[in-house]
Amino acid sequence: MKLIAAAATLLLSAPVFAYESGSVLLRAGAATVSPDVSSSALALSGTALEGTAAGVKDGSALGITATYMWRDHWGIELVAASPFSHDLKVTGLGESFDLGETRHLPPTVLLQYYPLAPSSKVQPYVGAGLNYTVFFEEAISSQADSVFATLGATDGADLSLKNSTGVALEAGVDFTFGADQRWLFNVAVFWMDIDTKATVEVPGVGKITADVELDPLVTMAGLGYRF
Template sequence: MRLPVKLLSIILIAVAPGLSLAYETGSKILRFGNATVSPDVSSSPLSLTTDSTAEIEGTSVRVGDNGTLGLTGVYMFSDHWGVEVVAALPFQHDLEVSGLTAQKLDLGQTKHLPPTVLLQWYPMQNASSVQPYVGLGLNYTVFFDEELSNGADDLFATLGATDDAKMSIDSSIGIAAEAGIDMAFGSKNQWMFNLAVWWVDLDTTAEIDVPGVGSVSADVELDPLVYMAGLGYRF
């Protein structure tokens, strides 16, 4: 979701003349657009627990990118400070394991929701036509609808699984930071173009319960960047 610098410059030039945005106490801002989660994955080796626990050397978990509709709502409690709530439709990520088979194993997929609350600072004058901002807050990520692939089920069957394996991924609470920019347009200056990026401290543990065999688990640091490009409306 990285827009070319040239395109961003054209947008800035186009919207700057004669426009103003009043970021003042009591204002409310709704932003929406395409949000893409791009995890920066660091994984421990898989651990196999039967009668004891042993690491499976050379293995790691990978998590794919995904995009969906992102939504943010802001309440300005002063001319330069606001509180933002971030929401989205569920993200769905493909999961892979390296080092367990000759080829990367399609492990399955999971969905997640990332509700986040941030304190924001708007440094420009409240009538500025181009308004950058930064924010810091907390993220709560919940994973659900974990599904294993047929290939993973077949592998566990060869290991002696007596029933279908089940995967679970722990929820996470961590720090979130953001940077964004609004660029006004429209006769009443209520509409805006918006570009935003968030970084989220996201650590979790994934575990697969394999009946008749034991469990397979890994600690995973996702620490994703989340990019959103879209529109906003100021009330």
């Protein structure tokens, strides 16, 4: 009995290796994409319209990440989300006006490094990898159609955004809790290199294009669980 009691005490006092090789970490939370926009001047049928630019507003959605710890201290993370929605604007054609909106999905793969011991209850980490941003459901606003009508548009305009591939970086921290330290409170920030080309086809006017660097910071906070 004494031997069994000693063994039980040893097991209960042993550290919980939450971040060891083979662990799977799932996280979900509120994510906000805040673009740091740099835009070329809009070009109409190849001719630059000096003083003009495109803008992109912030968007929020449900962020989801999954990490597989392929070694102690090292993980491979897949980042996904429900679709983000962004309002678009144009400046320089008279007053600023709403151009329309777009939605996007940001599938991203990162290699992560966790510097502390696998048993630590606080786990900071950094990561680097690749992002592929898919734009879809682009739509022109009624305000933009009205502006284009004053320029001689003969029908509604059509908007498209080119998909993007670029570098992604991240930094985050997990705070583990619960009897077996399986639950996580997570905060993270990502930087993504996202460049796109916006094209607006305006019947009767021509093609309006702009090269836009989004390069957003993405902040996320939520809960997770270790399997």
